[in-house]
Amino acid sequence: MKYRISGKKLEITEGLRNAVIESLNRLDKYFQEDVQVDVTMRVEKSRQIIEVTIPVKGSVIRTEQSSSNMYVSIDLAEEVLERQLKKHRKKIIDQYQSSMFQSEFLEEEGEEDEIRITRSKRFDVKPMYPEDACLDMEMTGHQFFAFVNAQSGEINVVYKRADGTYGLLEPDF
Numbered sequence: 001m002k003y004r005i006s007g008k009k010l011e012i013t014e015g016l017r018n019a020v021i022e023s024l025n026r027l028d029k030y031f032q033e034d035v036q037v038d039v040t041m042r043v044e045k046s047r048q049i050i051e052v053t054i055p056v057k058g059s060v061i062r063t064e065q066s067s068s069n070m071y072v073s074i075d076l077a078e079e080v081l082e083r084q085l086k087k088h089r090k091k092i093i094d095q096y097q098s099s100m101f102q103s104e105f106l107e108e109e110g111e112e113d114e115i116r117i118t119r120s121k122r123f124d125v126k127p128m129y130p131e132d133a134c135l136d137m138e139m140t141g142h143q144f145f146a147f148v149n150a151q152s153g154e155i156n157v158v159y160k161r162a163d164g165t166y167g168l169l170e171p172d173f
Contacts, residue, residue: 001024001025001027001028001031001033001035001036001037002034002035002036002037003020003021003024003037003039004036004037004038004039005017005020005039005040005041006039006040006041007040007041007042008040008041008042009042009043009044010041010042010043010070012041016041016070016074019070019071019074020039020041020050020074023074023075023077023078024037024039024052024077024078024081026078026082027078027081027082027085030082030085031054035054035056036054036055037052037053037054038051038052038053038054038055039051039052039053040053041070041073044066044163046068047066047067047068048066048067048068048069048070048072048073049064049065049066049073050064050065050066050070050073050074050076050077051063051064052064052077052078052081054081061081061084061085063077063080063081063084064077065077065080123146125146125147125148125155126147126148127147127148127149127150127153128147128148128149128150129149129150129151130147130149130156130158130166130168133145133147133156133158134158134166137158137159137160143159143160144157144158144159144160145157145158145159149170152170154170154171155171156168156169156170156171157169
């Protein structure tokens, strides 16, 4: 795998670089040699955060992990990525036609966790502005809120980000 390692508000030392490569090299058994891995490390207050993104055809395999120690965050990221790969092996193979993955990974039997929807909920969707949707979301105590955007007439979603700010998801046709 090829690594692109960067830092935000953090200098990437040789020790950090080696820890990332050593930890993520455990994923070599899943990917071909030329797969690009983007790693971004940052510090926010007392949290040491690592984002690992592996672009694959048509999608991306990604995790963001944080702890009080960057080396712990690195190990957590590797564990989560490996768990994602094993759990979604069949879906990944079907979608990406195996061009990015090692043949051993494609041939092994994986943990086939069936995705089950256990609850369905219907709600009234009314036109509103994103700011109003954020207020409604806060009042309900949810992490996201779907609504019809009064300006565009499209269904949008507002969500609460980890840093306390809000995000807006809009469709791109």
